[in-house]
Amino acid sequence: MMTIRALRSPQLALGVRVCGRCWRHDGPRHQRADPLGTDGARTEAKQEVDGAETAARPKGFRTKVVEFFRPAGNALNEVRKLANETFTQMKRDDLEQLMFEDSRILWKFRGPEDLDQWLVTSDKEMGGKSEAYLTLSENNTAFFHGVTNIEVPKDGVTRYSGYAAMRSKQRKAAFNRRSQMDLTPFNILNLRVRGDGRSYMITLAPESYFSSQWDDLWCYFFFTRGGPHWQDIQIPFSKFFLTSKGRVQDAQSAVPKDRINTIGITLGDKINGPFELEIDFMGVTMDLTHKEEFAYEQYYQGPRRKRFTKKPLLSTKDW
DSSP states (O other): OOOHHHHHOHHHHTTOOOOTTTSSOSSOOSOOSOTTSOHHHHHHHHHHHHHHHHHTSOOOHHHHHHHHHHHHHHHHHHHHHHHHHHHHHHHHTOHHHHHHOOEEEEEEOOSHHHHTTEEEEEGGGGTOOOEEEEEEOTTSSEEEEEEEOOOOOSSSSOOOOOOEEEEEOOEEOGGGOEEOBOOTTOOEEEEEEEOOSOEEEEEEEEOOSSGGGTTEEEEEEEEOOOSSSOEEEEEEGGGOEEEETTEEOSSOOOOOGGGEEEEEEEEOSSOOEEEEEEEEEEEEEOOTTOOOSOSSOOOOOSOOOOSOOSSOTTOOTTO
């Protein structure tokens, strides 16, 4: 290992014995600090110690000030972000805008920054062989493509396989808070797609307050006809049905449109082969001619009544 002094001393670079104290002459003009003649090694060790001391030296005042005010700067940025969100909400709550707003674009895929707002998953994450990708097409639209394989992994745990999905990322508000989409003024979900003839499923994931609701999804299917023509799909929110962990629930309820976290598209039609789905935009509209609130039977979900009371057993009103 050649030290900095060795680079500055031509005698040491040529292998000539030099003084270990002044590094200028080759004779023992100074009293050696080490009788074994290891002044050069001691100097290298001293330089390493000096470097370690420099690295462990306390930080300067300017560095301390910058590090001290960095959290305050981050908090100031979050406050500025919160102010912008509040101002945007105030503009959105304007009465004139609410009266005449009958449609809203949620996602419009026109560049890589729009694709960065989505996540792509498949059964490959749990040992499957399906693959899914989300890229930008030649028409500046989202191109969801890949291959599905229904072969079940031989791990003794997985029972089903062969799916691919894309899901929007969770929106974040100021101070890293979870932000939800309020779609209450609308009753129709619109998509403009161009597919390969396979059936896909739209999923809505609302904000959940209890751990038993973390896997709740509201789903509905749409079918692509294939070919080069675009297809405009309109799905009423009243048609979405409740599922949990992939199973349709008996106790159905309408979609909580005021707290939607994410929207996704899933393919799981139990077919092996490639798939292609091109998406232009996703939006919501208000159709005044659609009067349906919920399309499915709803069961009573209130507290259960006591089965037996102090009344005579011949009375069947409390059974």
